[in-house]
Amino acid sequence: MAVKIRMARHGAKKRPYYRVVVADGRMPRDGRYIEQVGRYNPLTNPKTIxxxxxxxxxxxxxxxxxxxxxxxxxxxxxxxxxAPEKKQKVSKKQAAKAASSEE
Structure with a gap:
């Protein structure tokens, strides 16, 4: 039996929240697990681990x-x-708006 320590996704659409679980490698990502060993929330500032x-x-x-x-x-x-923060991508529309407000 291949045992893996991986993340199981919970939370609503576009609002992820992860549990760090120990699971059999053959089980689905969010399926049955052996033990929960942690949590990870990437949406808080700073990220909660x-x-x-x-x-x-x-x-x-x-x-x-x-x-x-x-x-x-x-x-x-x-x-x-x-946890390192990802750079926020600025859309072309937002960049143009920021440039016009600076002038």
């Missing part, structure tokens, strides 16, 4: 593989750094 590192380390020692995203979140929590 709550992980139980003791449980995660225990599962990794048993052979569970974290996904790339979860591995990145674990590194952020271990170093104590804040």
């Amino acid at each position: 709550e992980l139980d590192l003791e449980k995660i380390d225990e599962w990794i020692s048993k052979g569970a593989q974290p996904s790339n995203t979860v591995a990145h979140l674990i590194d952020i929590v271990r170093t104590g750094a804040t």
